[in-house]
Amino acid sequence: MSQPKTHLRIHGGYHLISHPDIKEATPIFAAALAQEAENLPDDFLLAPVLLSPDKLIYFHGGDFLPLTHMPMPWADNQPMINQYPETREVGFIPLFCFLIPDHLYQKLNPPDFFDDNIIEHADFVMRAKELGAKCFVTPNLKVVYPHAYQPTMGRKEFVNVIPGKLKEFEKKWAQKLDSAYRFPVVIQTVVTFGGGYNLHAYNVLKSLYEARVKVFYHFIGGTNEDEPQSESPFVDDAKTQYGSNRLPQITLCHGTNNFKNSGxxxxxxxxxxxxxxxxxxxxxxxxxxxxxxxxxxxxxSFVRSGVTKPVYVIGEGVDPDYFHPKIASFPNPPKETFRFLSNFAWGRRKGVDVLFEAFRKEFSAGEDVCLMLKTLPAWSGHKIEDELKLVYERKGAAPVYLYDVEFKKWELGRLYNTGSAFVWPSRGEGYGLPALEALGCGLPVIASNHSAHLEFLTKDGQPRPGVVLLDGKVESYDKGDSIYYNGFNWFNPSVDDLRKKMRLVFDNFQKYKDDAMRSSEDVRREFDWKVSTQRIVDRLEAITQVKW
Known part of the structure; x- marks a missing residue:
């Protein structure tokens, strides 16, 4: 019996199965995909990255959503920027183009090709998993699927057909999919607005999903319907059910908002x-x-103030798939070759006044250096243009470029890799995530010698290679950002020392860059979000054992 033309037998014991409209699926491509499979286990399905006709990612692998069980893509609608740089295991791959070993091919008897009914892909993947297969995607090969986002059956028909197909799929596979999840928990927080807590919440939700913790999401500012869609399928999926107030509940927010915890x-x-x-x-x-x-x-700080309940340090983290030295930088950067960079919500706590004064005093136009500031208003109605009237000015100073926009989460690594060195003259941090992300991308970091970011910028009491610490004084909070700081202390970095340290890195850049590249590998391993997420999993397991 002859094989369909869309099934290509490959030397080494594989078949490539491809949609007939994918033009890249040639014998040469098939051989290259087979070579990528050499280090995989015996039972696998392997896919290239699928692109849409406009060359944006359609699927960089995928997974099944935990509550609705719908297959979802990773990195959809993103350009290829070297995210997910290694071949990796994923929960799901679409089967428009994939490699399958002969022994699985014989057992599973795939159709001629898979069309736009993504639920048929999902069923085949689950059948393969029943036989012990795992799904993988490689970033080293890419194909364009011409019908991405434009199903051949028509969008209206697609929308009508898929819900019924999903119900059939759930009857067959929901119990199997649900069995992978543990430690159900409710999280009250917010993910759809800019700021530190929101980035933190997004990354916690993502890493808990990957760790197979069953999360029910509550928007802390109202009902789930009050919050816009997040553009992250796993977040929006977690909003579809409220869980139960009997479950453990995490309120990820500042201070007194935790009174909303009802768990x-x-x-x-x-x-x-x-x-x-x-x-x-x-x-x-x-x-x-x-x-x-x-x-x-x-x-x-909590314990010193009188908190008597157990306090656990969970930490935050860096996503090594999006913050590494090979993430593509933004096109059309400033013309200056050397670019100091900082990233913050505008406010005195971030040392904005110190940064402007130090840079504009130290560097002059014509030195081939600039300062790039990615910033957001610190509160609703905050006008950064008014703040700019208050910062230090000097005629003839080197240029400062202000980016008063909200970048997408996946774009931040591109921002860091557009810069040369990261500057962080903060008066105080609860973690200091941008400094970690910048070092993860291999940028030298100049940062205040005070508060939480020292916990990842130093090791064994010394700055990590590529890190330069700023002198200053711990002094009483005087004015500025927050009603919550009155009566406490923060750090005032030295303008003169910041001038000195910026000049030091500028004049000796290659040394500090080489050092930062070494630290990049270390911090991406030691402070991966998976590390802090494991602490959450450990706590949830302990709570479950004691409470339930």
């Missing part, structure tokens, strides 16, 4: 950037069952 076991997940917290925060935390925080610095 059967209450966990406040919060932080502070100074050396204490107000009395109402302490009252709130002491009404929880336990408290999680981002750093040892924050933990000590």
């Amino acid at each position: 059967g076991y209450k966990i406040a997940f919060s932080t502070t950037e100074v050396d204490g917290v107000p009395k109402d925060w302490v009252q709130c935390f002491n009404e929880m069952d336990e408290v999680w925080t981002t750093s040892e610095f924050s933990k000590q």
